[in-house]
Amino acid sequence: MVDVSPLNSPKLKMLGHLSVPGRAGVQLPSLDVPEQEALPEEFLRECDTRLPELSELDVVRYFTNLSQKNFSVDTNFYPLGSCTMKYNPKINDVIASLPGFAKLHPLQDTNFAQGSLELMYELQSSLMELTGFAGSSLATLAGAQGELAGVLMIKAYHESNGDSQRNLILIPDSAHGTNPASASMAGFSVATIPSDSNGNMDVQALRILAKENLAGAMITLPSTLGLFDTSIVEICKIIHEAGGLIYCDGANMNAILGRARLFDLGFDVVHLNLHKTLSTPHGGGGPGSGPVCVSEKLLPFLPSPIVKKSSNLEGSIYNFVDPVDSIGKVAAFHGNFGVLVRAYAFVRALGLSGLRQVSGDAVLNANYILSSLKDVYKVAFDRKCMHELVLSLSPQKSKGVKAIDVSKRLIDYGVHPPTMYFPLIVEEALMIEPTESENKQTLDIFIDIMRKIAIECEENPDLILSSPVYAPIGRLDEVMAARRPDLRQVY
């Protein structure tokens, strides 16, 4: 049988190939005012852009077919470690699309945007409650931008104390790459805190690094190894005694929602990933949102704007305020509001008891997988984990099967691969994060699949090396992609 579906034919069809001159995908209103004197020709395009010309159905079918080439939380188990791929409630999308939110202009007089400001104020308050901190700004547009804002506040704090010689940020060797990149963008130099044999930070090594040039540390809690660092209180104390401040990368907040507050443990500032912990959709790589929460001493430096509430006889009024010594604006407007709405709806739907059940079940699910796999896979650190577990495929590597191969084999079983080769300190790492959304049946099937793959690694490694075979496409030549970059089509 001839395969006539254009998207599945070996020759890839792009929008440009489907374009037929003269087609249009949208009807626009005709000009209802008298035509005005045109701009002088020197300002004008000599010819139209060469965008593709398509009917409405052409566009719908093309992008619908494209979407079907994705794995997603709505279609597949997606245990991508560190990314918290939980269920994204549909009601939250409905709420974010309400005209009062979706059609509100960012420069609208705030007297007529009180609904949005009230929502932002309430979300700020909820995040402060959950982390124990004294203030919050929702302006930061993504996790990495929250990190940047966090270390910029640490820098501003030291400068306000006349301590500008403090130019060093300490970062554990297990950290996300964004941590050192953010520290560097804030103008800091970076030194690495090594991990000890239990996966905790090496406290002795930290003591040696914490000197008079210490500005602070960026610490992920629970760590990217999926572990709660049992020395965390002592570590925060050491850094504080050396005059540094401690930033928490809140990427893994899903594990401790309602169970511990970062301020109580000794942290000074945190960013939260609303697209992880608070269920907003990841969108194939954004939009995210990375609000920051801070202790009293960093309040004056929060990114602009924050929402303040004042009350009078008639009720409450909400306003945007620029903190006195703000590190400044991090976005053209006030943050990814559409994402904030969804996160707020998630918090309101669950309340404290629900959020505690979220962290409880997320941690239970990870430990259930850990306990069910540790006889057939090497666990990076053999102790109870938090919301995710890290396997090391180093034993399988001796059979010629690597973490990437097991990942690709999982695709053939309909599972999105875990995060691979991260954290960097675990050889052949696979980081598995099931989240609280998955039911026991899905976890059991996943466990069976992983156990089956462990046998395949022994008995039929070639099968694994040639996977995936059931994906829309086989493994791609990434070396060629980088060597001869093809980054666009010409329509």
Place this chain on the structure above:
Amino acid sequence: MVKNFVHSYIPHTDSERREMLDVVGVNQIEDLFLEIPEKYRDPNITLPSPLTEMELLQELESLSAKNVQVGKMPSFLGGGAYSHFIPSVVASLTSRGEFLTSYTPYQPEVSQGTLQATYEFQSMMCELTGMDVANAGMYDGATAFAEAALMACRLTKRYRVYVMDSISSHYLAVLRTYLLPQSVEIVIVSDYINEIDGDAACLLVQYPNALGVIPDLASLGKLIHSVDGLFVVNVYPVALGMLKPPSEYEADIVTGECQSLGIPLSFGGPYVGMFACRNEHIRQLPGRIVGKTNESHGDRDGFVLTLQTREQHIRRENATSNICTSEALIATAVAIHLALLGPRGLRQVAQLCYNKAHYAARCISELPGYYINPHAPDKYWFNEFVVTGPKSVDVLQKNLFDQGIIGGINVTDRVKGGLLFCVTEINSKQEIDNLVIALNNMKES
């Protein structure tokens, strides 16, 4: 045992939890949190009680009803975020779970949808701007502009950035946040600049500028190139439906806010920033880039994230930026919107904006006591213009609102008594005429 919480987002039953706890070898969920020091475990936290879906919708509907959004009243607000018509197809496609609930395409075999859509977005950004390459997207237009300045510094190894004083104050604020910590100096220059120091990394200009005026890109480009600095142009993409692309003025880096291409206003975000440049500079680009390649063992073409050695997960503190996210869903929406518009649709939108705005300005200029663009009477502009009137800005704004019109951004910091108006294709002649009548009602008494 602590009582468990039942909710539609959380699937486990108590008997399933029991079975799982037995496998793990602990008695209760609380036992999995014993590594948290006891003193700090289970703190007192106060949050509002949980709501059912029905209650949640009611509560947030009433909150949203406290806003006065575009559509409830005619609006003439612009200033970096614009009301344009968005065909239903855009939201219909981007709300598909396969786009909405996937993540960064680290596993290309199961992410071809996102990757190919992003490749289309990159291609379209090149097409609009005339540039060679574009990345997968930045957080927004302002951060893209700031990252462009940082990229220019890396490329030229110079640390002084020249910025036109006609750029948006919001964008300037973001530039300060991004540039000053890296010891990059910002020098503000006027529209009439005709000389520039030899240590300029780049010149940053908005096209059209923050007050809607079309700057003289030809001479500005020549000026910065005369000292081997880079020309960075931030665009309003809809205007490029009729205006010459920045490539024709020898721009080196082009950034822009793509909200005007199919993205709801949503009180300021999420949006997506465009970032395009010349071929020779691709190794210094910040952010994600999608490239086309082929199967290692097959003959089909496919897409991957590429040139990743620039990025934070590989280069860590030496990366070109800390950025991870590319606002992929919003970039996909932009690609869908532009695919629907096509070349004629985009030109038509630009021409509707231009003609309606100029009609509005002409009508207002005929009112006694009103002036259009008094700061730049001889300059050409696109669809935003400054109005000064017989009353103070506050009085004008309030009176317009009382007459059912959201109009004019206060720009008195730049033009004494100035209000910035924006007109797009969504403003009907009737709305424009009503605006003129409303302003006329406030003429000098």
